Amino acid sequence: MRTERSLTRLDRVFARLDREPERPVQLGMPRMSRHRYALVAACLAAYAAIVWAVITTSWLVRLDWRVMFFRPYQQWPEIHAWLDYYVVLGQRGPTAVMVAAWLGWRSWRQHTLRPLITLAISLLLLNVTVGAAKIGMGRLGPHYATTIGSNEMWLGGDIFPSGHTANAVVTWGILAYLASSPRARRWLSALSAVMSLGVGLTTVYLGTHWLSDVLLGWVAGLLILLALPLFEPLGARAERWILGLRDAVWTRLARRFGKDRAPSAPVAGPSGLAAPLRRTAPLGADAGHARRGPFLLSSGPHGARPERGPSTTPGGGRRPASAHTDATGRPKPSSARPVA
Numbered sequence: 001m002r003t004e005r006s007l008t009r010l011d012r013v014f015a016r017l018d019r020e021p022e023r024p025v026q027l028g029m030p031r032m033s034r035h036r037y038a039l040v041a042a043c044l045a046a047y048a049a050i051v052w053a054v055i056t057t058s059w060l061v062r063l064d065w066r067v068m069f070f071r072p073y074q075q076w077p078e079i080h081a082w083l084d085y086y087v088v089l090g091q092r093g094p095t096a097v098m099v100a101a102w103l104g105w106r107s108w109r110q111h112t113l114r115p116l117i118t119l120a121i122s123l124l125l126l127n128v129t130v131g132a133a134k135i136g137m138g139r140l141g142p143h144y145a146t147t148i149g150s151n152e153m154w155l156g157g158d159i160f161p162s163g164h165t166a167n168a169v170v171t172w173g174i175l176a177y178l179a180s181s182p183r184a185r186r187w188l189s190a191l192s193a194v195m196s197l198g199v200g201l202t203t204v205y206l207g208t209h210w211l212s213d214v215l216l217g218w219v220a221g222l223l224i225l226l227a228l229p230l231f232e233p234l235g236a237r238a239e240r241w242i243l244g245l246r247d248a249v250w251t252r253l254a255r256r257f258g259k260d261r262a263p264s265a266p267v268a269g270p271s272g273l274a275a276p277l278r279r280t281a282p283l284g285a286d287a288g289h290a291r292r293g294p295f296l297l298s299s300g301p302h303g304a305r306p307e308r309g310p311s312t313t314p315g316g317g318r319r320p321a322s323a324h325t326d327a328t329g330r331p332k333p334s335s336a337r338p339v340a
Helices: 009-017 034-054 060-068 077-090 092-110 115-136 162-176 183-208 210-258 287-292
Strands: none
Touching: 034 060, 034 210, 060 210, 077 092, 077 162, 077 183, 092 115, 092 162, 115 162, 115 210, 162 183, 162 210, 183 210
């Protein structure tokens, strides 16, 4: 009769989690190939083309105004409440916390800081590049537009390119960038594409961004992901520095607390003398003697054993004469006190 229970998918997941954490031999670090350099060049060209189309008030600006007058949030009001929550997946704070928690668990399992350092570098590049473009071009959003048909550039705004869209591309795309297998990378790439596409269109639906803002946000986020292999040596040096600093701090703490610890004084025994020390076998002792364990010396003074010669009794035996009997055979009272 078969009594073994078939393992479910959840049992296999928990069995995988119970394994001992191991550092992988190869983490599959992406490299800057010719294909990747070509994609970076194409993204830079698209970035410059979108900015130029907005500055010159071309057909792209006219499309922005048409979408704004269409007012998608009034056409489909039943999904407005749901999209208000969905757009949070593009905000920098909540998404950074969620992705950092997942990558922190991976760092602990793989005994490496590379996932967290890569996330920090990508977010730093995102804040610097997108933030500088927002402040430099100063475009106003649809809700604050002043002149119909204008590009609304250099008027003190901060919506070009879309920060929600670029952040969604980077934070969700970093999961695909750090995937440990080609299959996981394909699935995570599709997931990040859906998330960033949905977040960008949601901002257009809510009327917080122009359509051109979303296009430039997609290109800006993709450009950061494609350029990340250029910063891998910097991440490796940062990881070595952090680990070296950690080892130095632990060594300093160990030396400090080790020197401050005074040697323990011997404890006095019942007779007023010091308690015997525990003796162990020397380092080069035989393995058989080492298995016997340490031995203890009994407490109290250790005098020399008296040498006693054999004596004969009247009956011819070898029993020594008792010191507690006199000549008549009667026991002699002892003057010694009992020892506690």
